[in-house]
Amino acid sequence: MGPAPGAGRLARARAPCVRRPGEPCVRRPPRWVDSPIVGAIGLHGGMDNPELRAEADAILAELVGDPGGSARLREDQWQAVAALVEERRRALVVQRTGWGKSAVYFVATALLRRRGSGPTVIISPLLALMRNQVEAAKRAGIQARTINSANPEEWDTVYGEVERGETDVLLVSPERLNSVDFRDQVLPKLAATTGLLVVDEAHCISDWGHDFRPDYRRLRTMLAELPEGVPVLATTATANSRVTADVAEQLGTGSGDALVLRGPLDRESLRLGVLELPDAAHRLAWLGDRLGDLPGSGIIYTLTVAAAEEVAAFLRQRGYPVASYTGKTENADRLQAEEDLLANRVKALVATSALGMGFDKPDLGFVVHLGSPSSPIAYYQQVGRAGRGVDHADVLLLPGREDEAIWAYFASVGFPPEEQVRRTLSVLAEAGRPLSLPALEPLVDLRRSRLETMLKVLDVDGAVKRVKGGWTATGQPWAYDAQRYAWVARQRAAEQQAMRDYVAATGCRMEFLQRQLDDEKAVPCGRCDNCAGPWLDAAVSDTALASAAGELERPGAEVEPRKMWPTGLAAVGMDLKGRIPASQQAATGRALGRLSDIGWGNRLRPLLSAQAADGPVPDDVLAAVVTVLADWARSPGGWAGGAPDAMARPVGVVAMPSRTRPQLVGSLAAGVARVGRLPVLGSLAYTPEADAHPAHRSNSAQRLRALAASFTVPGELSAALAASPGPVLLVDDYTDSGWTLAVGARLLRQAGAGEVLPLVLALAG
Incomplete structure (x- = not known):
């Protein structure tokens, strides 16, 4: 078993390899990061407590599978741990993928449990990461269990273990927060006994963010019911200043006593590049010719399920061991694909965003995008899968002319117009009884997925409530925030323009992405194709081009x-x-x-x-x-x-x-x-x-x-x-x-x- 996600590679200061094509590897000295802290931090207790620090480092050594070794929390990680354990604070951590957020909350959990605190509750949308974290926790003697859509047969057993104090960490998917039984029966008990609340991928709380999920807003209820002095840790790798401020407000950490740790977002192992090719056949042919030259194993992202299946089929015909991974892939097949990539049995997973935040493979050698995501923030997050535990990883974007049509489709399924929202509220009010989604759907002009998302937003706003049997109107006054929704739409349009600008950029690509995330420490990376020169040949062989054209035609x-x-x-x-x-x-x-x-x-x-x-x-x-x-x-x-x-x-x-x-x-x-x-x-x-x-x-x-x-x-x-x-x-x-x-x-x-x-x-x- 490898090191814990984000732990071993985070605990030791590494000297990343920086090189240009044909040059030897040059080692830079380790760089210790001092993250700026917004607000009064008051860390005089924990930061000056050598006994607590030694205990924390010993737990980390167990977590990374190196008991008695030299593993130590970095100073910025230690700041977060001390704030949670000594100060019992609420903290928002905005740090790059691979920084070691899981190491922080696992070490804090062990310290708090030894001091009599209740279990840690981690809210995470990532089933793949949940599986990784359960295994990682075992190495440090931490008993972790999960509650999510994939294990309903285990829920009663898990609830019993939590009540008996046998579980140290409970990982919960955000969808559970608005399940009627969980919300009404389990959540109040968890709020009363929780020793630490962790909100993973916290940018999902904000509708300014690229991956807004209304289920996350149910956290307001849990936060309000937490006993005084229960620490809260919110983490994300992809939040600009506006999203950071919004998340802090949503979590109730926006007061002067809040702690916000925000670090630089440069990924020194990543080499970014853009390759513009004439058409889809050339892009597919390029992959057919060059996939074997890319380092290690990796991910090829596509924008649609159909494209993922097309690309995977073509690459298999070219003799590459690859698997497709999309929202339509059965859960068992997803698990097998993840295991095959982790074990390097496949060269690549050809995936949609279904393989997003939650996949952790430290030695992932490359990420290729066959088509541009609509947001540089989403793009930064996806490329962050690579190079977390290796010195060098290649990141390449192959934009296509179909990208903008796909962006337009996904933009069309945002929050509905006011007329449709009011119609839904009226139907619920007139029904006089709860209406399920299948019963409500024929009465309103919205597809089920969009209807459900809208109801979740209205639930958080207090206009509707999810109950046994479906949804009811509360009768509470509700205002359609047209100005906010219009601003979000304009923000999405600005993000799309930023992706066009990224493709056309002549300056540093990593610096461009960092500035999109409001990273004040953004400087030229010296590695990308614009800084160091292109390292990839755009030429494709006649054989590959003919094969690709035949596949696409x-x-x-x-x-x-x-x-x-x-x-x-x-x-x-x-x-x-x-x-x-x-x-x-x-x-x-x-x-x-x-x-x-x-x-x-x-x-x-x-x-x-x-x-x-x-x-x-x-x-x-x-x-x-x-x-x-x-x-x-x-x-x-x-x-x-x-x-x-x-x-x-x-x-x-x-x-x-x-x-x-x-x-x-x-x-x-x-x-x-x-x-x-x-x-x-x-x-x-x-x-x-x-x-x-x-x-x-x-x-x-x-x-x-x-x-x-x-x-x-x-x-x-x-x-x-x-x-x-x-x-x-x-x-x-x-x-x-x-x-x-x-x-x-x-x-x-x-x-x-x-x-x-x-x-x-x-x-x-």
Whole structure:
């Protein structure tokens, strides 16, 4: 077992290696950091207590697996420990990744427990880090347990151990704080017995920060209920001055008695660079050629799930041992991928931000971003995964032209407009009973994830309350802080511009990131591509480029049909529930590509954007759709596959009507029919009620309610279906929620069609 996260490499002063390409390693002398302290610190007791310091260092030695060794807390770490143990203070620590925050709270825990304090409670969103910390604590004789979504079967056992005093550290995910049973039954007991409260990744508290999580604001309740004199430690590696001030206020540490430790954020082991390549194929080819040259093992970050899966598949074809890691990866597969990277069984994890703050591998040798994150603060945090326990690590950004479209999508899911918030509050007030998310969703125009986040914010603000059975309105007055939300939106726009500036920068890249985090000690690093010159060749081999282009140009993605009606449709007057009858379902369809991928997505996004003019389907796009159709026909279940249970050949093509792209959809249907030698049977039609029920891209129940009243099968199409019974291709421009295709398929099958085979240009996801 290696050293504790952030402990061994933090306790000893290391002399980092600094070098330019082709030069020998040059050792700099150790640098001791004096972190500036904001506010009156009053450390006269702990700082002048040699016995306490010796005891703390001995605990650290146990923690890093070197009992009796030379491990010592650095002075800035010791300041934090002394403040917590001797002064019983509230402290906010803003220090770079790898500084040793976990060493501080584990050493403080051991000291406080020896002096009779209750268990330490650590609020952390990081399941991966929780696993690491439990193992690390064992080495110092600290009994640590966790309460999170991955171990519900252990909760009762853990609660019992805490009550009996058998647990020294309890790690809790922030989502637990607003679980009704935990909030009402467990949290008050924890608040009464806690010896130290630790808030990890504390920037999540602030909606000025890059990773705001409303569950964190429930900490106000716990802080208010802590007995006097219980120390609090909040930690983060990514907070500028505004976020620091906001977190301090949220935690109640904003008074003159507060202690804020803020250190320089330069990472002396990191060498930063940007490589601008012509297109996605060149970026993928560059990875195919150069991945083996990057030091050790590392992480390749992508902006979307589709891109992560594309890149991982390509690199495996090139012979690299890699694994994908996204929000869609099953928990068991995530654990296996983490273990494989920790053990260097893979060269890289190809990951989305799902592999973010919580992964700790001290010897991680590189971080490559295939696409720019929208925030330099988020970027700094992700690159901070590398070089924590090695002298040298490479960090490279390969920006893409699709980046800004992806930024725009994520920016569109912020806090809802006031009208939607007021509507939700009104629905809850009128219900007279708790409403669950599935029951509330059909009554408001918000997707479930966005609705849940909004309710959590309103809960913290006191306007709603989570109770058994769902959510209720409190009746308390609530004001929509439009000015604040607008400022946050402007801040996000400024962060995006900062990432553009980072890519174009001619000055030091590390200094640029430090200044984005308001680091007053930012100076040129002397290592990045702008300071020391590029160290990477942008050239790619013809073989790799051809292979990458072939991978990205390979068309085709499955379109999974809707099989279940949304819950709660009765509330909007629709008598539909449960499973959609098989006789009314669409079959699994096909799309040319995903809007979020880096292959066909880059071709389709401009074609399907709201600003694009309508027109006939481009020849290259139609040719690719025909390839998808041919591959589909030859697939095991396809009509040309030869399998005994293969579906029958389609008898014709039906188009979905379109208000915005009638030429595109019509020409696509006609082109597919022409090449496939199939008749165009006709098109579904809009009903007179269609304009009265606009189908917003919101939640499934609202969308289905609108769509169900919007389409009909005209008489000539019904006659054509009767004359040519059998499977039909249902053609549309793209699919997002899947409900347009589901409604169209249901109508066609009720009108006599056999299987309905959806064929679209793009999947929105």
